[in-house]
Amino acid sequence: MQEANTARYQFQLAYYNRQGTLMRILGIVTRRGLDLPYVHAEPCGDVHKVTVRVAVNPKQLGQLCREWSVTPDVVEIGEPIQVIGTWNAFQRARSRVSAKMRRLAKGESPRQPRRSALARLFAFVPSR
């Protein structure tokens, strides 16, 4: 049962696949008692990428992104994309985020997330 106030999101993260990094990424979700209905990890050039789908409330959405952003070996966090429908209905979401992943796969250096919607989850952007 999905709790009221939550929405389904797809997150994609690029990370260096060293001992425990994937577990740390997932642990940040599971420590909040959230189910993980979908996880897919695969190599992507020099790095790995993991796709995580999870139902979160607005507070958790920010918490996850911020905690991932200070996790060693996590090099990029794509913009979280809200998905309407079932856990499988993620076609649009995947193609949008994967452009970023393709850039990484080409060996371009990872960079900080752009100052966009994501930035509000981080810093320097007045939200009122």
Place this chain on the structure above:
Amino acid sequence: MRTGAEIVWACLRAEGVDTVFGYPGGAVIPLYDALHSSGIRHILTRHEQGAIFAAGGYARSTGKVGVAIATSGPGATNLVTGIADAKMDSVPLVCITGQVRTSLIGTDAFQETDVFGMTLPLTKWNRLVVSTEEIPEVVAEGFHIARSGRPGPVLLDFPVDLLKGKADVRIPVTHRPKLGPRWPNSAKADFPAPALRSLLLSSAKPTALVGAGVKLAGAHLALQRLLDDLQVPTGATLHGLGAVPEEKPYFLGLVGMHGSHAANVALNEADLLLVFGARLDDRVTGDPSKFAPGARIVHLEIDRSQMHRVRSYELPIVGNLADTIPQFHEAIADLRLPDWSEWKKTIAELRSGERNGSGRALPALHLFDELYALLPENAIVVVDVGQHQMWAAQRYRAHSPRGFITSGGLGAMGFALPGAIGVQLARPDARVVCISGDGGIQMNIQELATIRRYGLAIKVLILDNKFLGMVRQWQQLFYSRNYAETDLSDNPDFVTLAAAYGIRGRRIGVDPAQANGLPADTPDVLKRFLDSPDPELLVFECPREANVFPMVPSGAAISEMLLEEN
């Protein structure tokens, strides 16, 4: 060619380590075998929890990385509380554990535990070492991560065969570790000066809150200069104590659950909150949904994962406070600040009208006043967890920014005694006072043997109320006085116990005939206690049902604080 064990010690030396705290066992015998030629001092505690808390005390009092060593299995599991404590309180630690030999890993071998898996969520980073050759790189990366950004604990797990194996390696490693968390670099161009200025200009009731981050960044003097210019009402979290001297007219003392009335009112009624290196955890905010309801929040913090905990902040400023506080100051240098005198007067009146303690707690509060008045400049108090901790914090008079040390985030009873050992070894010139309750002292009392072994002149003050006092207080106030399993009236005689460890002890009680509730010779007793060159133990027989006030009941808003016993 060197053995893995010799490589570990050489790497520690290369990182500037002079002291480690540990406890041996089968999987780390090779390390201990190579200790004598390491040039590093090893402190043998009497429990691994003692070792890691001591390493924590060492790190907290100096800012250097503390090192704790334990064997596989039970040795490693005994470190876990100390690792969690270090994670919560941003303490740089490197823990070294032995592991069963590589070929046995995963077979449930004798004394095998998955300490790597167990400590994943508690460490900033950890690693099960897989070859002798990689040791220098792993140790260098571990130290780098432990000290960088927001400091924290790292665990390195060494299978015993890799400690015995040999390799030809270069130490120190010449290349910088390639990874680590992406800590912000506080670039000047990013500082949101216009937004900050407009928030200040439109504010009528600004309040500042000071947390541990200020001290960790070594930014306390820069902050004092800024606050001297701003002169806004200022409170401190438990770990922020000491960053702003008590004498500053704008300083209101501790905030939060047992904070001063004035400090909590200033937080609650502020229309602008300037938060310097504090996480705004629930002990500070009370019910987060009712916290500072009218305030816009400017939050300076190094760890972006701590942002927006309470709600979405108007101005989060992520960066090292050693950079961002001066940037803040520069941003307002030419600003004509609004007239905040009415607000400052209101809060100052509250502060001066605050009761100087009340009820059964008075003798304990006065004992702290007497103690702090006698402490030299270089004193460091290391405080355990419970009522005595809150009294110690409420009455604390800052001596130095790293002068008040306690387990704040985890609130781990048993921290103070071993913690004080680490502090005293790191700061041999300092007067170190361990303050504990009768419950907490018995969680690591075996470390009196360590004090004795190394001849440390630590002063141990026990507030003996023969209760798990803080829990009893909650039972009294919120559970109809059902004192279930908090009575410790069968405590041992601590003075006799200290004597068994070769440590002199004495006892003082209360004297109801005296205005402050303490025997007339208390100052003399305290002076002798502090001045002797030996370890000393002093038991204060605390009124049994003394309570800590003010108090914000758990889950209530800070505006709903109970000021005193009714």
